[in-house]
Amino acid sequence: MISTKVAVAHPNIALAKYWGKRAYGHNLPAVPSLSVTLAGMATTTKVTFDDDLAADELVLNGSPASGEPLTRVTNLLDRVRLRSGVRAKARVESSNDFPTASGLASSASAFAALAVAASAAAGLDLDVAERSDLARKTSVSAARSLFGGFCELRAGREGDETLAAAEVAPKTHWDLAVVVAVTREGPKDVGSSEGMKHTSLTSPYFPAWVESAPAMFETVKRGLLARDFSVLGPAVEQSALAMHAAALAAAPATIYFTGATLEAVLEVRRIRASGLDAYLTIDAGPHVKVVTRGELATEVAKRMEQVPGVLRTIIARPGDGARVVESGA
Numbered sequence: 001m002i003s004t005k006v007a008v009a010h011p012n013i014a015l016a017k018y019w020g021k022r023a024y025g026h027n028l029p030a031v032p033s034l035s036v037t038l039a040g041m042a043t044t045t046k047v048t049f050d051d052d053l054a055a056d057e058l059v060l061n062g063s064p065a066s067g068e069p070l071t072r073v074t075n076l077l078d079r080v081r082l083r084s085g086v087r088a089k090a091r092v093e094s095s096n097d098f099p100t101a102s103g104l105a106s107s108a109s110a111f112a113a114l115a116v117a118a119s120a121a122a123g124l125d126l127d128v129a130e131r132s133d134l135a136r137k138t139s140v141s142a143a144r145s146l147f148g149g150f151c152e153l154r155a156g157r158e159g160d161e162t163l164a165a166a167e168v169a170p171k172t173h174w175d176l177a178v179v180v181a182v183t184r185e186g187p188k189d190v191g192s193s194e195g196m197k198h199t200s201l202t203s204p205y206f207p208a209w210v211e212s213a214p215a216m217f218e219t220v221k222r223g224l225l226a227r228d229f230s231v232l233g234p235a236v237e238q239s240a241l242a243m244h245a246a247a248l249a250a251a252p253a254t255i256y257f258t259g260a261t262l263e264a265v266l267e268v269r270r271i272r273a274s275g276l277d278a279y280l281t282i283d284a285g286p287h288v289k290v291v292t293r294g295e296l297a298t299e300v301a302k303r304m305e306q307v308p309g310v311l312r313t314i315i316a317r318p319g320d321g322a323r324v325v326e327s328g329a
């Protein structure tokens with residue numbers, strides 16, 4: 001048996017952050033999150049189930065990959081095999097059209113594309129929630145890249161067997177832009193999974209984060225639905241900085257900021273003081289992402305590029321969910 005499918009998925013940025021998992025397993029997030037899926041950058045993944053393969057194979061951006069990335073891919077493929085009855089091993093070829101060190105999470109788009117391509121190649125007719133759940137079981141943020149526009153993922157509850165993201169608003173809901181101020185081209189940071197695990201195990205502020213994150217999430221959602229920057233923006237910033245505060249209080253501290261990060265944070269405040277709607281968010285890396293109105297994106301990018309330590313900017317807008325793009329043999 002040989003069966004091939006190709007899927008495309010885009011990265012997403014959380015406006016209300018996920019950080020930390022439930023203690024009772026199943027890769028369930030400890031807090032609700034809300035994200036925007038971004039156009040303009042994509043992961044394309046081809047999955048081929050082939051009876052002649054002795055083991056799953058992974059090719060990432062043209063190079064064979066093994067170790068942890070392959071283990072996570074096999075983990076998702078095993079779920080697909082279990083559900084579909086397909087027994088063949090698979091070759092997975094995945095590439096990003098954006099640099100991995102661009103500050104945009106590649107694991108979200110990677111596992112969203114893999115969930116879509118693998119389930120389709122195995123002949124499973126899954127709906128978007130089932131695909132989101134499949135992606136979430138391997139990487140929580142990937143559950144959100146199944147949806148275009150704006151979507152939410154609630155916190156896990158004890159006994160949850162499945163958990164999928166859901167659309168909050170389509171991409172046409174609001175002309176927002178995310179300006180990514182890239183502050184470093186490498187090396188790799190402490191990975192998200194590792195950083196959040198360390199935070200949850202050692203930070204005295206982790207319980208406070210888990211307790212306070214739902215209210216920030218609700219405010220972000222309310223601001224988004226009302227298209228009200230004065231509600232959305234401060235909650236976006238508080239969600240990101242509270243997440244980092246929890247990480248900073250871990251023992252030893254998990255620090256994603258550099259000097260350039262803080263210079264960029266100050267510039268966002270100056271931009272706002274000059275009367276423009278611009279609010280920051282920061283993920284598990286030193287880059288600063290500025291959430292602003294679409295029509296202000298070029299001006300905001302120009303100002304962020306002047307900040308010492310900011311190397312370049314990327315302007316991203318709301319995009320589409322993960323999908324099959326063409327079928328193979």
Ligand code: 2P0
Binds near residue numbers: 014
């Ligand atoms: C988010 N991040 O909500 C948060 C904010 C990074 C900072 O989700 O262990 O790659 O695979 O579930 O999804 C990145 O963490 O971690 C992330 P796993 P994931 O976007």
